[in-house]
Each structure stands twice: as C-alpha cells, then as structure tokens.
Amino acid sequence: MIRRGWLFALAALLGLALAAGGFAWGWYGAGSLRQEKAFVVRSGSSLANVAQQLEEQGAIGSAKAFLLRARFLGSNDPIKAGEFLLPAGASPARILSILQGNEVIRRFVTIPEGMPSIMVHERLMAEPLLTGDVPMPTEGSVLPESYDFERGEPRAAVLARMQAAMQRTLAELWAKRAPGLVVKTPQEALTLASIVEKETGKPSERRMVAGLYSNRLKQGMLLQADPTIIYPITRGKPLGRRIRQSEIAAINDYNTYSMVGLPKGPITNPGRESIAAVLNPAKTDALYMVADGTGGHVFANTLEQHNANVEKWFAIRRARGEM
Structure with a gap:
C-alpha cells in the first residue's frame, strides 16, 4: 500500500514536472515567426492589446497563453511604444524582452543645412513611412538636422x-548674441543667416562672411548676394544655369542687387552655425569677396583689392575652360 502511494506521488511529481517543462518551453522555445517582422507598439497600448496583435500577425500562437506565461515567467517592466524588429523564430520570452527594451527601430529624415522649404516639403512627402499631407513650411522655419520618426507618424507632427x-x-x-549687431531682431538674424548659409560652403568662413555682410548693411551698401537673385525664380532650388542680366536687374522683395538692406525674409533654412555666425560675426573691415577656386573666398577691404582678386578668379576660370 505504501509502495502504491509512493508510485502515485512519483507519477504526480513527474506530471507536474512535465507540465512545468511544457509551460516553460512554450515561453522560451522557438516561436512561430518564419521571417523577421517589423512590429509597431502604439503609444498607450496595453500588454493585452499587444498580445492580441502579436497573435493576429503570427508572431505568437496564442495571446492568452502569452499573457499567462508573461505573468509567471516574464519581467514586470513595461512595454515601450515604437517600432521593433522581431527576429525569425523569436520565442515569446524574446519578443517580450524586445518590446520592453531599447531595441526600437529608429528611422530618420535628414534636412541638410541650406535646404529651402520647397525641398523640405518634397522630402517629407517622399517619405513613404509617414502619413498625411503637410503644407510647405515657411522659409527659415525649419532647423536643418536629422529627425527620428515612427512608422505611420503624421508628417505634420515631424514638421512641428x-x-x-x-x-x-x-x-x-539670440540670448547669447554679441553687442552692437546690425540685425535688430531674431527674424533679421535668420534672414541674414540664410544668405550666409547659401554664400559659403566652408564652415570656417561663416563668421567672416557674416562680418562682411554686416559691414555692408551698416554702410548702406547693396549686399549683392547672388542667391537672393535666384530665390524668387526657383524658391531656392538650383538655377541650373548662369544668372541673366535681366535677373540681376530685377526689382523684387529679395534681389539684393536692386535693393538696399535685407530681403523681406529668409531665402533658405539656415543651420545653427550660420545663425551663430550672424550673431557673433568676425571683426573685419572686409566689404568684398570673390571665389578663390577651392570652394572658398578671397576677402578684400577695398574695391581696388577686390577687382584684383576678381581678375585672379577669372584667370582660374579661363584655365579651366569655363570662360
């Protein structure tokens, strides 16, 4: 009789062990995903909702079994919102760990320094993982930078x-600006920074170019910045040809060859460093600049010096077969 009771107890223990093993295997064993899958957890989603979505998308066999095992075998850490990549064959335990961890897929849209708003709009509209329409942003209102976004996020939210x-x-x-600036408002600083951004491709020249244009504004000289001729024609896109004499003489709210002072607004979206350059320009007497053939400029204090520099630039262009 004792022997029979012992056998019953042993059988019961063995059954419990097998059940526990099966319970654990259902949690730690290979899952049902045949290939890796992007999975999105919306902000505010509960684990129950996520489990149901996982079942519907074939990542787990049963939402109820997933929740039961998560309760006893999983971590109590909260799941996070975002897009996650679930590996092929990921166990339920691995899936929960991914959703609770820092493995969110980060997607980016990049706005380079000096990209005009018409092209910012095109870039946002061309991103297939964003949703909804968005108006063209006001020129100068976007900070050039890389911005992360979630799959399905509205374009308007990213633009904001x-x-x-x-x-x-x-x-x-603006709060850190140098004293005695020619620009008197943040908007004026933004407008001048947009010209600086378009006039030089060398970061080391930004403060010098800002100083030169500040000097011209103080003296009431024409800025004579070529990008201000182009902006009313293309809204900041490359012109793709040489500027015509009629365009140089055109009278509008942007062309600084035919008007004294700043344009009525920015001609592109300037980067942080161009704004900083305008708010802390180089202390210089320079009033003129011309390309030097290396992507930079030669600066001059007098028209006589400038004309000599222009002749050198023309000689470089003739040697290249450009003239």
Missing part, C-alpha cells in the same frame, strides 16, 4: 518638431 527646434535654437542663440 523641426519648427520647434528652430524656435528653440534661435531663442538660445
């Missing part, structure tokens, strides 16, 4: 972050 970043950056840099 870009514009908020510009507002914060402009306020921060």
Whole structure:
C-alpha cells in the first residue's frame, strides 16, 4: 500500500514536472515567426492589446497563453511604444524582452543645412513611412538636422518638431548674441543667416562672411548676394544655369542687387552655425569677396583689392575652360 502511494506521488511529481517543462518551453522555445517582422507598439497600448496583435500577425500562437506565461515567467517592466524588429523564430520570452527594451527601430529624415522649404516639403512627402499631407513650411522655419520618426507618424507632427527646434535654437542663440549687431531682431538674424548659409560652403568662413555682410548693411551698401537673385525664380532650388542680366536687374522683395538692406525674409533654412555666425560675426573691415577656386573666398577691404582678386578668379576660370 505504501509502495502504491509512493508510485502515485512519483507519477504526480513527474506530471507536474512535465507540465512545468511544457509551460516553460512554450515561453522560451522557438516561436512561430518564419521571417523577421517589423512590429509597431502604439503609444498607450496595453500588454493585452499587444498580445492580441502579436497573435493576429503570427508572431505568437496564442495571446492568452502569452499573457499567462508573461505573468509567471516574464519581467514586470513595461512595454515601450515604437517600432521593433522581431527576429525569425523569436520565442515569446524574446519578443517580450524586445518590446520592453531599447531595441526600437529608429528611422530618420535628414534636412541638410541650406535646404529651402520647397525641398523640405518634397522630402517629407517622399517619405513613404509617414502619413498625411503637410503644407510647405515657411522659409527659415525649419532647423536643418536629422529627425527620428515612427512608422505611420503624421508628417505634420515631424514638421512641428523641426519648427520647434528652430524656435528653440534661435531663442538660445539670440540670448547669447554679441553687442552692437546690425540685425535688430531674431527674424533679421535668420534672414541674414540664410544668405550666409547659401554664400559659403566652408564652415570656417561663416563668421567672416557674416562680418562682411554686416559691414555692408551698416554702410548702406547693396549686399549683392547672388542667391537672393535666384530665390524668387526657383524658391531656392538650383538655377541650373548662369544668372541673366535681366535677373540681376530685377526689382523684387529679395534681389539684393536692386535693393538696399535685407530681403523681406529668409531665402533658405539656415543651420545653427550660420545663425551663430550672424550673431557673433568676425571683426573685419572686409566689404568684398570673390571665389578663390577651392570652394572658398578671397576677402578684400577695398574695391581696388577686390577687382584684383576678381581678375585672379577669372584667370582660374579661363584655365579651366569655363570662360
């Protein structure tokens, strides 16, 4: 009789062990995904909702079994919102770990320094993982930078972050501005920074170019910035040809060859460093600049010096067969 009871107890223990093993295997064993899969957890989603979505998408066999095992075998850490990549064959335990961890897929849209708003709009509209329409942003309202976004996020939300970043950056840099600036408002600083951004491709020249244009504004000289001729024609896109004499003489709110002072607004979206350069320009007497053939410029204080520099530039272009 004792022997029979012992056998029953042993059988019961063995059954419990097998059940526990099966319970654990269902949690730690290979899952049902045949190939890796992107999975999105919306903000505010509960684990129950996520489990149901995982079942519907074939990542797990049963939402109820997943929740039961998660309760006893899983971590109590909260799941995170975002897009995750679930590996092929991932166990339920691995899936929960991914959703609770820092393995969110980060997607980015990049706005280079000096990209005009018409092209910012095109870039946002061309991103297939964003949703909804968005108006063309006001010129100069977007801070050039890389911005992360979630799959399915509205384009308007991403644009709002870009514009908020510009507002914060402009306020921060304006508070640190040097005394005695020719620009009197943040908007004027933004407009001049957009010209500086388009006039030089060398970061080391930004403060010098800003100083030169500040000098011209103080003396009431024409800025004579070529990009201000192009902006009314293409809204900042490359012109693709040489500027015509009629365009140089055109009278409008942007062309600084036919008007004294700043254009009526920015001609592109300037980066942080161009804004900083305008708010802390180089102390220089330079009033003129011309290309030097290396992507930079030669600066001059007098028209006589400038004309000599122009002749050198023409000689470089003739040697290249450009003239």
